[in-house]
Amino acid sequence: MTRVLVVDDEPQILRALRINLTARGFDVTTAATGAGALRAAAERQPEVVVLDLGLPDMDGLEVLAGLRGWTNVPVIVLSARTDSSEKVDALDAGADDYVTKPFGMDELLARLRAAVRRGAGNQGEGEPVVVTDSFVVDLVAKKVVKDGRDAHLTPTEWGVLELLVRNQGKLVSQKEILSEVWGPGYKTETHYLRVYLAQLRRKLEADPAHPRHLITEAGMGYRFEP
Structure with a gap:
């Protein structure tokens, strides 16, 4: 069962993602603050993180920097910010993907599966x-x-x-x-x-x-x- 950490300060989004992802076989942990996200990541060792940028205690990019200090776990950023430069900033800070709110669940699930595949990788056979x-x-x-x-x-x-x-x-x-x-x-x-x-x-x-x-x-x- 793939472990996913969902970080968002909107209770309805956390609830919707927890229900939908759990129904599709993910082991879901949620956090509503940046500090809670970093603590949960250290304790749960997720295989993929869904991270909202607009958190109450710190900017999501700070959380991303905190994660990248010790883990290469795939991170999908969620944000209502649609400016292309914001997307580049998130990718530059180490995000693996960027989804703009509002988003469709099917799209998010597809991106989540792709991120998990990239994180797991495929073992090569005898390449030099x-x-x-x-x-x-x-x-x-x-x-x-x-x-x-x-x-x-x-x-x-x-x-x-x-x-x-x-x-x-x-x-x-x-x-x-x-x-x-x-x-x-x-x-x-x-x-x-x-x-x-x-x-x-x-x-x-x-x-x-x-x-x-x-x-x-x-x-x-x-x-x-x-």
């Missing part, structure tokens, strides 16, 4: 270790090492990197990455890619401003060059 002059990607262990240390990637960052590495030297279109990593309903969300490629370059490239391995093909997609 890929070595660059800046970092090493182990496709079997699902980890990246840079300067002798593990580079901590979120599940979504790993999903993007893994897809590019498995297609090394080939152009992977924006639509293909969005569809494979986020799902078929995300083919137009190109700002997700700008944010995640920037994050990957900051974490992995020797010179993020002049990447040698994670290459942008303007208007088309991205390419991994070992």
Whole structure:
């Protein structure tokens, strides 16, 4: 049973999500404040978090930062804020997805399932270790090492990197990455890619401003060059 933590200060939303998710086989924990969310995450170790940004005691981005300090659990942000820059801020802070209120339950469930899949990952079978002059990607262990240390990637960052590495030297279109990593309903969300490629370059490239391995093909997609 998948453990999900739902964080929202609106009682009716908490109740609706608890009922709907429980009915679909999720083990649901709820919290109505940022402090309660961080405490529940530490105690329950959820496999996915649904996080409202408008909390009474702290901004949801602060909660997200608190989570990212110790866990890579997939986080879906809920917000009534529709500004594209708000979405980018949330993704940049480590969110894996962003759902705008009001939302349909079917859409949220689809995004929740996709986030859980990304978090769980699929074990590869005998794929090689890929070595660059800046970092090493182990496709079997699902980890990246840079300067002798593990580079901590979120599940979504790993999903993007893994897809590019498995297609090394080939152009992977924006639509293909969005569809494979986020799902078929995300083919137009190109700002997700700008944010995640920037994050990957900051974490992995020797010179993020002049990447040698994670290459942008303007208007088309991205390419991994070992």
